[in-house]
Amino acid sequence: MKARVTVTLKNGVLDPQGKAIEGALGALGFAGIGSVRQGKVFDIEVEGTDAVKAKAELEAMAAKLLANTVIENYRVEIVD
Amino acid sequence: MKARVTVTLKNGVLDPQGKAIEGALGALGFAGIGSVRQGKVFDIEVEGTDAVKAKAELEAMAAKLLANTVIENYRVEIVD
Amino acid sequence: MLQNDTPITPELIASHGLKPDEYQRILDLIGREPTLTELGIFSAMWNEHCSYKSSKKWLRTLPTTGPRVICGPGENAGVVDIDDGQAIIFKMESHNHPSFIEPYQGAATGVGGILRDVFTMGARPVAAMNALRFGSPDHPKTRHLVSGVVSGVGGYGNSFGVPTVGGEVNFHPRYNGNILVNAFAAGLADADKIFYSKAEGVGLPVVYLGSKTGRDGVGGATMASAEFDESIEEKRPTVQVGDPFGEKLLLEACLELMKTGAVIAIQDMGAAGLTCSAVEMGAKGDLGIELDLDKVPCREANMTAYEMMLSESQERMLMVLRPEQEEEAEAIFRKWGLDFAIVGWTTDDLRFRIRHQGAVVADLPIKDLGDQAPEYDRPFVRRPVPAALAAADVAEPNDYAEVLLKIVSSPDMASRRWVWEQYDHLIQGNTAQKPGGDAAVIRVEGHDKKGLAFSLDVTPRYCEADPFEGGKQAIAECWRNLTAVGAEPLAATDNLNFGNPEKPEIMGQFVGAIEGIGAACRALDFPIVSGNVSLYNETNGVGILPTPAIGGVGLMPDIDAMATIAFKNEGDVIVQIGRDGTHLGQSIYLREILGREEGTPPTVDLAEERRVGDLVRGLIRGRLVTACHDLSDGGLLTALAEMAMARGLGATVAIPEAVATRHGFLFGEDQARYVVTVSPSVLDAVTAAAAEAGVEARVLGTVGGEMLDVSGITTISVAKLKQGHDNWFPDFMAVSD
Amino acid sequence: MKSAVVVFPGSNRERDMIAAIEKITGHRPAVVWHGDHDLPKVDLIVVPGGFSYGDYLRSGAIAAREPIMGAIAREAERGVGVLGVCNGFQILCEAGLLPGVLMRNAGLKFICKEVELRVETTDSRFTRGYAKGQVIRSPVAHGDGNFRTDDETLKRLQDEDRVAFRYVDNPNGSIDDIAGILSEKRNILGMMPHPENLIEPLNGGTDGRPLFEAALAAVA
């Protein structure tokens, strides 16, 4: 199975990279850009066929390692 | 409009981060993990209502700044 | 993907960078058509990067020995004795083409490669430097390249944990299509515990260590020797990605393994990875090597023999180990989380035999791969040296202050702080002189006072005008920079960056530069112990400026006596050591202020260089000087400004009445010169020492105040100079493009 | 006074730290490998700088989840001193032993330079060798030193006098110019600057010394 875990910054948490990209996009002449927030994705191959079980495992991985839950949210999807 | 640009490493490009995460997940006792590949997401607010135009703009941004097209692929979605 | 029985067509041969006569040579050597894998192996071994086929003849003319040289060129890095049973091991290497294509990863893997060269020999890296050349600041690609290269150099070195303490940055339109990224690394080892690549013993295991093999940079070494054209985009997927964390583990694991005595031979996998490293270990030891590719740890599925043999995946090593210590060795690598696999063994039949999935995919005479590589005596022409330019024929500034401000704020002369603050130059806790001076100094760990000095130098515009004098000057300036901190220059490494050697004028530049380098090295007892040649730095027929970068190492028995460039005390006397400035041909003044790149470069009188340098070093070691700076780009007034800006302390100086030209005196770039400051109480001793050495010493004025004042000519605030000097780089890089 | 330096794969300032402690105290610290589950009985545990696990994922994240961190937490609970410098600070935050996170520098670039720090409290074993308000010099060398917390945590840090050092001229965008913080019990200090790289004249100064002298003299 293939899964994707998406980790994004919580609202209100400062995002220095996103800010810098906003600035750079403006300077490149892209107009009409509001805010930019940067996050991460993890594409993970999981053995087995039980999607429910896999999802639960992935949630645990995200909570335990992939995201810093003080500042980040995560979402798990089974892709196929 | 809200858009998400997802940037992932091209196939075959070494991903030291993914490799380290794989190892860490194993050490934390998560079994059955195949490969882990790390990528980035950019959540971008775009002004206007023309989704087709916005998508074209975002593709240009991704190619020019958000992705390093030498080693990365990107995908643009309009979220709402 | 191509299979091993792919027919060998002329197109395939050409796409491997092999000329028809080179292919004929292959047919003659092996008496049959090569397989695809064999063709790949030949192309890797016989390209310029590995075989040095255009440069070998000339490299042989360089002086490479000396009383302190333990190992000269031919191994992964040069080894030089620094007393107390210790050795410094160093080398420089280019990663020019990859850095143009992907600046961050190109520069990062360049740093990774040179660090590996150093620790492969058993040394722990203690210092790194980088020589960077970019196109014109207003070229649309320049900012992106500067930003990527600098963060790549830092990204790798900082994480690996080596202090990056020096380097050079230049801008010139001739690098628009071909930037130069030359990385230097130096490491420390015990002189009796150096590791070499020569395999010994038949039937011994050949062990693969480090990271897994992927398709990274397949064909990379071939790319490094090919001229660029507009089809460059197509070459992109061969980019390698660096893993500094993996390399740090590899360092620790290798050093730990070396302590066990298990290592017979070791070779890192650099350009053309497994091929070059295995052939080198076997050929050097008069042994054959047999590899079983099924044992090679791979990162990707279905890799062909061809891909495995040419992969340039980073952070990998090949070793020959004592069989009885195999287990011990494996345990060390497992502890560090690294791959360890026996992938072959040494044989006595002098064949390089590769097995893959039950078949022999290559079977070649191992010695011939290296020894029989083509060697060219390429035709060359020496371009006539430009007409000399007399200072009297160069316009004098109306406003010296304005000119000085412009010079110290120009792209090539502005402070490089923006660059080196992105490099961890303090790690290891031994940095005694940070970047920003004439040479960096680090303390040798375990000693209180023993230090090593490092400098990287070349003046490409001089080399372009007169390759011979330019080559001499590169060595002389490096030697002078080491001397200016009080070090005894020991030996050097070179990185010879040139255009297409198949053009006789380019070959002429190469030959001239090497002759100049050789002459200077001999005169200064400063042998070349390692180096690298990068040719074909040319895009659409436009070649780079000839750029033979020189990295030098010096020894300081007592770092407490080290000199720095900053003015220290109000009232110190400023003394010029060496002759007066007169020469404005090819000077910074001429180029930056008058927009002309003309005339001959200054000549270096090597005997004088040595005489003046030995005097200055003696003064520094005798603790007679409070500051010292060599004179180079921008001449005397620029040097005084740099000494003033370093601490925000000014000076009042006067120039002699009977000076030939004032601007020649103040901006001339005559060689073999220094400025020192001394306390008034020792001035007489200093001038007496100079007189005795037969060296001119001219009192120029005194340190003090907030202005740099040249009596009757100009006066300018040091703060204002500093503002221009400090701000050019950050301001330039702050503009997004 | 006994100390231990904990080494993770990718740590790279452990040698600086070990040398500094040895030069200052005359005693060589014990070196503890990341895979160990226990610590020797010491008075000070140091988590040094570097790029543990390459700082991949997030700086300090992978190291923070290693077995040895449980031992460090137990020792800290008993009142043993814990000093995290640079990557060590990041690891302690990721492990939850100190509040907050260290994000990318506001300028997005790695910064290596000497900065000035104001000593904000002398009420800790680490800072009592300085005077309150004293300005000391210290090198920084990091890419992720931008300290961030929510407002509530920040207020607690301020109200409980747990800000140990502030930057005089903020190099990385840290909230409230914070360079180092103390734990609730004041026995854990996390700081981005490197006091271990300013302990002898060769480094250009010795302002880092009092920190180690005090920390290693504190517990009798």
Ligand SMILES: Nc1ncnc2c1ncn2[C@@H]1O[C@H](COP(=O)(O)OP(=O)(O)O)[C@@H](O)[C@H]1O
């Ligand atoms: N790429 C770089 N990395 C680190 N330090 C650099 C770099 N480029 C220049 N520097 C440092 O900036 C200072 C000035 O450089 P340069 O003008 O080339 O010195 P010099 O003329 O004495 O050779 C030197 O200390 C040099 O080491």
Ligand SMILES: [Mg+2]
């Ligand atoms: Mg100099």
